[in-house]
Amino acid sequence: MPSSTQDPSSTQDPSSTQDPSSTQDPSSTQDPSSTQDPSTKHKDPVADPRYSPRRWAALVVTLAAVLMDMIDATVLNVALPSLRDDLGASSAQVEWAIAGYTLAFAAAMITGGRLGDMYGRRRVYLAGLGSFVVTSALAASATGPQMLIAARVLQGVAAALMVPQVLAMLQVEFPKSEHGKAMSMYGMCFALGGLGGPLLGGVLLDADLLGLGWRPIFLVNIPIGVAAFIAAVVLTRESRSEQALSADVRGTAIATAGLLALLYPLVEGRPLGWPLWILAVTAACPLLLWLFVRHERILARRGGSPLVDPALFRHRGVIGGLSVAVLFFCGTAYTLVLTVHLQTAAGYSPLRTALSMIPFTIGVGIGSGFAPRLMPLGRTVVILGALVMAAGMALIVFSVDRYGTGIAPWQLIPGLVVAGLGMAMVAGTLLTIVLAKVPEAEAGAASALINTSIQVGVAAGVALIGTVYFGRLDGGHDGVESAVIGMGVVIGLYLLAAVLALVLPPGAVRGTPAPASRVPQGSDA
Structure with a gap:
């Protein structure tokens, strides 16, 4: 789903330039993001040497990185039961296999964006993409849970190298008149990845290709990544920032x-x-x-x-935004509980489990259509969104508790749709509300910090909710009761996020939501 947060690479200097070493025309070193719209000198962007005529094909190729990242962040949930049985993994090791990826991504993505600004975004993108292919092969060939966890952490670092470059390259390679269309394509990857990850995992697991079980969910990255790497070498151009920040x-x-x-x-x-x-x-x-x-x-x-400008913490909006982001996105770990419960307690296949989660994505799509219109409500929309999310979780808990192991997919639909609406209300507006009271010069750093906090929240949620849920299961408690308690903690997190949203600055907010970035979508633990 298109989200509210900017990629950390948005902190690059607006004077980002094409690398003079590029094979393109030297005039391409002029800053395409200059305050003077290129259309004032070139009516047709295609005729402007600063913009590659192959930029749309290059965008499609680089977006493969965003799509692979989103799929790998969401695909593992439906594979957990089979993966756990095959590798003999403990519940704690299963949690690390999920949280390790997200934590590594969160810890390294600001540095990844800066490395691209310093050494060339194309160069760092290719390094990250190549590393992602290699680490995917390592994950697929894991002979034990320790090897899988290590591969997943390295995957997260590789994703942190490649994903921040995509938005930076988009901003440099396209004239302002085309930014809206390019951003729409960028945001679409999150909807496709959030929906496609679990579905792809379900299809591959049900197919059991060559008797490999869960391993094809990682092997599929290899042909896609190799093709994207070759195409990126041919189609993309180098760029870097003239005043890039050093890596801390x-x-x-x-x-x-x-x-x-x-x-x-x-x-x-x-x-x-x-x-x-x-x-x-x-x-x-x-x-x-x-x-x-x-x-x-x-x-x-x-x-x-x-890495984080201390001056940011003078702003009430930043403090409130960090608090809400961590707590709210902790709650996305409910999918860890629900997908494992449906397979282990209710007997669902991986594909049926993935299909059962689609109503959440539908709710997100509906909510994304009206959430921007609620922007004038300011922090109230975040409070309402967290409460709506809590209400959706309550409906899911009611269904799980009432219907037990015989629960049918349609009985989850009301709760998942309502939860999707709440997710869209918060993810689609939080950053814009935070940035409304932050000086423009600090907006890029603030958005990067909020986005990092989102990923930290996701990883912390897996650790906290996973510990509660698996602790009950491993202690011999009933599966339904364990799921209810695990998701009950999620409800508490959303209610607490609604309270902490009061720290956000009051008042109406005008403007459009910030550009999309990598935000969990419910199917992403």
């Missing part, structure tokens, strides 16, 4: 350590029996986050390029 490697490392100190105890604490060293790791989390803030402030005072 130390800040990235400290922030990643802090996030791991939060997530690791959530996933591993229960199976290990909460030993003292796990509690010590938990206590280290706030210390590491404090060290991160201190490092960023020192770096900013010295004139460096901090």
